[in-house]
Amino acid sequence: MPDLTLTSVAKSFGSNAVLHDLDLHVDEGEFFTLLGPSGCGKSTTLWSIAGLHSPDRGTIAFGDRVVFDGGRIDVPPERRNCGVVFQSYAVWPHLSVHDNVGYPLKLRRVGHAARAARVREVLDLVELGAYEKRYPHELSGGQQQRVALARALAHQPDLLLLDEPFSNLDAKLRERAREWLRALQQRIGVTTVFVTHDQDEALSMSDRLLVMDQGRVRQIGTPEEVYRIPADEFVADFVGTVNLLSGRASGGQVWLAGLGQPLTVPGAPDGEVRLGVRPELVVVQPAPGAVNTVAAKVRSRAFLGDHYRYVVGLGEQDLVVHSLAPVEHGSELTVEVPPGAIRVF
Amino acid sequence: MPDLTLTSVAKSFGSNAVLHDLDLHVDEGEFFTLLGPSGCGKSTTLWSIAGLHSPDRGTIAFGDRVVFDGGRIDVPPERRNCGVVFQSYAVWPHLSVHDNVGYPLKLRRVGHAARAARVREVLDLVELGAYEKRYPHELSGGQQQRVALARALAHQPDLLLLDEPFSNLDAKLRERAREWLRALQQRIGVTTVFVTHDQDEALSMSDRLLVMDQGRVRQIGTPEEVYRIPADEFVADFVGTVNLLSGRASGGQVWLAGLGQPLTVPGAPDGEVRLGVRPELVVVQPAPGAVNTVAAKVRSRAFLGDHYRYVVGLGEQDLVVHSLAPVEHGSELTVEVPPGAIRVF
Amino acid sequence: GSTSSADPTASADVGQASAVTPVDASTLAAARKEGEVLLYTNSEEQQMTPVIKAFEAANPGIRVRSLTLGNQEMFQRYQTEVASGGSTADVVMSSDAVGWLLFMRSGGVLNYRDPNSPNLPDYALLGPGVYAFSEDPVIAVFNKAVLPEDKQPTTMADLAKMAPQLDGKIGATAISNVIQFGATSAYLQKYGDTGWKTLEQIGAHAGLESDNGPLVTKLAQGQYAAAFFVSGTVRAFIVDDVAKVVNYRYLKDGTPLLPRAAAVTSAAKHPNAAKVWLNWLLSVPGQEAACTGGFTPYRDGVKCDFGLPQVKAIVGDQNLIIGTFDAKLATEQPQIVARFNKAFGR
Amino acid sequence: MTLALPAVRRPSIGWYVVWGSTLVVVVGPVVPILLASLWSTPLYRSGGGFTLANYRNLLTDSAWWGAVGNSALFASLTTVLSVVLGVGAAVLLTRTNVPFRRLLTGVLILPVMLPGLVLIVGWMAMWAPSGYVSSWLSLHTFLAFPVDLYTVPGMALVATTVAAPTVFLFCRGSVLAIDPALEDAARSAGARPLRALVSVTVPLLRPAVLNSALLVFAVSFEVLGLPLILGFSKDITFVSTYLYGHWITAASPDQGLVSAGAMFLLVCVSGLLVLRNRLLGDLARYTAVTGKASARRTVDLGGVRWGVFAVLAGVLAVLVVVPLAGVALSAFTSILTPLVTPWSVLTLDNFSAISGNPIWSDSIVNSLLIAGVGGLLATLAIAVISVVAHRSSFRFRGSLQQAVLWPRMMPGLVTGMAFFWSFAILDPSGAVRASLWGIGLAFAVRSLALGYGVFYPALAAIGLDLDRAARTSGATWWQASVGVALRLAAPAMAACFVLLFVSMLNDADPAVFLVTDRTPVMGLTMLQLAATSTGGAVAAFGVIQIAITLAVLGAGRLFLGVRAHA
């Protein structure tokens, strides 16, 4: 299982530059996630790795083996031994589920019996054992996606490239899929590059993740690093929810517009500052005597199953907080913004 | 804006019965969500409502207007005035983004200028204003999905049928999309039937939701009802996370295998019982003197950004709990399972 | 005498032209009123064109519309048009003897006696109202490169003798071709069983083609060295460069002349114009125009390189075979066809 | 505010109109043939009565069965050869980076623009046993052309020259439509480029392949000129020559027998159609255009591409370039024979003969009108028929599929005859019959099958979700079909027009009973020319025709340029 290195990979479609000198390194057996807004170039990156289109420049190496190097080397996709799940699934409409999944094995001259057994195995994994004989058009969206997933795993590739492989699966199934993917990953240690738009997924599954925006890397790090110490406002905002508050700092105190009292923010440089506060770090109904406690009015609330999500007014700005307790719209809450929870940008 | 009534709608593909006498009623202007495992018949239901295929029997009415009634009435899709987002997007490859979105307006003979303005408006809403002239194959997956969404909204339909409309959007965009969909919904009160696999989405956006499984309704209710008072184990498990524990009850005490002490469960009927406990209701590091406190070993942990998710051993069974505090794998935790948090099935 | 050049010419005596015998004035006036005449013919457009031009010049006010059709198609189409009540041909022109016999029997021909009749040779009167427009000979065609001129046979009998040497190199059209049937039946009428023997000797070594086109093409390529009973129309092509490779002969005992007959139809919408047209076709000027179109005129006083007197001069009086529309043809046809096919291995 | 849709009628009214008019023009002419086959005398004679004797005579005639056997062998050979070549070329020349693929495509397509007769002239001139190139080869090299042109396999080769580009045009639209992501998926699963094409692209062409096989088979069954010219000397009878022999060249024309033969062929083609539908199964399995679009790319074959080029170029040289050179040489020489060097007999006489004859120039104009206007109208009609037959819930849509194939299965002469009778009944004034419209209609109906052959696979490739999305947007069935399905099938429409244009330009047989002196058509003029003269004039006609066709079709841009996507 090789590691993967991309060096200054750039790609344009016509005049539209999609990847700007992307550098990244994925360790052997690592589970690496690409995270970024729709249209930022995630799929383009994956396709470059799979060899499905040639970047304009840069190099791509699997371990020591350079698979792409400017115009000089360009190993065709079939020689890269990747397992790819396409965002559009790309399951073959003319083949049954069984044949779709068995195709990579057939190419590798796996005998009939061994192939059938392996196909059964991966289909069972994606819970499609009973659908072997169906054709893709007789499947629901999520079932088709699972066929695509099973197909990518069938031949035990060196590198798994997964482009939103769970986007049409329900939460339970996704959870199970996540679990076996993770188990598989740990068992055979396949290097995995994963694209997802689901934060929970990205944070809980990845060894490391890359946050990109408009074809540029914003941050690479472990989930906790990225969540706790976001490199910039964009990352903070994109990964998880963050309250971004504008204020004026002087001597470690930050004044927010419309808020009578300043917040204590140790180390805030004087002048205009932007503060980032994660909602879950805001304490609702704080213990008496806590610093930075403010009374705030509930502006909206949403039920999220395991908790409520409130938007409260902090001076003129909004603050999102989470709480288990139901509070009526329009009533007042006392919230505490612990200094340790505040990040200054 | 009519309400929507389905009465004993059944649909089979060949010998494979997909919907079994489905009954449902969506109020005028309501935001109604279909939730269920992959392949349970959500899309099939939506298609029946849109008129894209005929159910085998049953009736479908928009307000007083029966649009389908067994073999007798079958209003064609174009006369049902629905806005549909297809799970497969179904954007037209030969039309530019502008023309894709403008097509429903063109059919309604909206003048050139008005059409352009309206197209601009919805495209801005889905943040694709700059992509008007592009063709679908020049867009990323998420962008194509947004074109599908914009198209469904362009002509201000009576009924919005959304089949996983956000599945390929990143969390931030989805959140914004959710917000304006909700706003739109409240402003013009369009009746909406929504299919999603995202629980947060389902719980936070819906007025009511329907949980279905294998073509049968399991529960219909408000998000809180469904989450708090699930009709059965399936619903409890499917919506949110639930710890399902098997035990033997006698006299309000339930004995779990491998656990030295019983849990106090008021009202549990004697005999074999199944208990459901939401992870977020399990208290980690409880106050002293609480009932049902147990020491449990951490079996696995996952970082989810705003909290950690631990699987701990409760006797021989697993218990999922959430906590903000990082605890090492293998160490012990004291957890409290408050009697009020336990639901008996 | 016999010639060995690519286009046999002889300046034969063409005799004296007889007096002009036009239609009567009332017919002519009625014809002018009708203004046009529709002709179904089996000859090619470019052959008919000079004839039509000459007629229209001589008879202002009457236009000839001509449509080229196959022999069978022509009669069937006529009958179908009559049966369905549509408009149809005023004059038909064809070389298909059997077709004509059936056509006459089914009442398709207007029994019209043309003023030219007294001045026409007997063989030109083929049935009531049916007249020969031309008497087209069939010829033998050779590929000089394969069979040098001095080795070429000058009679059918010679050809039969050479047949074993020329195995597979002799070609002819199939008996289903009306020219072939006409030629064969006329030839047999004169030579009887000897004729059959000759044909059988040739047939054992010959190939058949569906039509003149493929036959001549294969001959030019060298696939065939000799072809007999070929429609005389190909004479027009054997000039200049073509003549470097191909030449033709009137075989002394094998050059039947086949009547190309014309008649006014009984369903004619322009019967008077039709009569004027037929009258002119049979007249000396009409026969002269026929010569320019590549037909073989037969009337006395018509000077023509391809004319009947020329053929006669080459093959000799006693060898001249002129086809008829004898009713026997129709009854004997099945036997002739069967025996011919047997002879040619079909 | 809700925006209202304009009021419309139910789509089924339109379906019935399409169905009704198709039946009138297609089944109408079949009725007289059916009657004739069951009547003891020809239709144009009075008297006679109901009889089954025609069928008995036909089915007990061993010559008939021999002809059926020959035709079947010929049609099968032609079908196999042309499908292999046509499909291979469609995939390789449209989806891969084979060098000079535009040139190869152009060469491949050229024979379609020529009437069969002209091609035969070219083939005979060059590849006949005594032909120019085959004699040269055996004289100067150790090579020899392995197939005798005057046998069934030889004729199949000639037929393949026209049939292969037809198959190519049938398949090309489908190849263009296939989502490249499907090939990409195969590549990353480990398939080499050719393997990916073979296991993904080619199977997705199954509707196109089966349909073109069906049509090529049907058309080959009915071919007349080829056996008449090439097969005759070896006494090889085909179904068409059998029927021709019993009608046109027979001592007593047997119209009843011929009609019975035509009915036999209709039954056969209907059977084949059922077989096609069986072999296809659910059409949704061939959906290649989906609601998720991907950008188009060509498949890089790597070094293999030169090998592929060499093979294609070799095949095309033998099948197309040499025969076409034969046509050109024939046209520009007074006599083409291996016995004389062509340079010594160069001439323009063949051309001046044509330009000098007003009938011939008239027939060119008429044919251009029929092919241009008629081809356009017929293309539109076929487009509409195809969507009703394949994308509607219309109750009788199956019968439409049968209807469009039937006319092509009847020998051309019979079709002409059939039309003649239909016109006689439906249009007693004779105005339509005597006009170009009459001939145009007969030609168009005969070409329905070809046009349908192009449309059917193209429609099969387009995902139904795309139509459904249009319906829910407020489009009626007709609007959705025209705006989405047909628009996405635009390349097929262009290919359809090309095929109809050339086939209506060349068609001859059905005109025999319809032509008048005022409406001469090129095909018939050429047919008469071919029967009585050497190849030169026919070849010259062919050269003129190819020039006209190329000019009209914009030097091939029209049909190679139209894309489904922007």
Ligand SMILES: Nc1ncnc2c1ncn2[C@@H]1O[C@H](COP(=O)(O)OP(=O)(O)OP(=O)(O)O)[C@@H](O)[C@H]1O
């Ligand atoms: N054409 C068909 N033929 C046979 N079975 C079909 C067909 N279409 C759908 N099905 C089956 O019907 C069931 C319901 O399909 P449906 O598309 O409604 O599921 P869904 O709830 O939308 O699932 P998902 O979340 O995966 O999209 C599935 O099990 C599917 O396999």
Ligand SMILES: Nc1ncnc2c1ncn2[C@@H]1O[C@H](COP(=O)(O)OP(=O)(O)OP(=O)(O)O)[C@@H](O)[C@H]1O
């Ligand atoms: N063929 C193309 N021509 C022009 N632009 C393209 C083409 N393909 C992609 N793009 C553009 O490149 C950008 C990156 O696309 P890509 O598919 O990599 O995005 P993505 O990160 O995968 O987005 P998503 O999450 O929506 O799938 C997008 O803005 C898209 O519009």
Ligand SMILES: [Mg+2]
């Ligand atoms: Mg993407």
Ligand SMILES: [Mg+2]
């Ligand atoms: Mg679905």
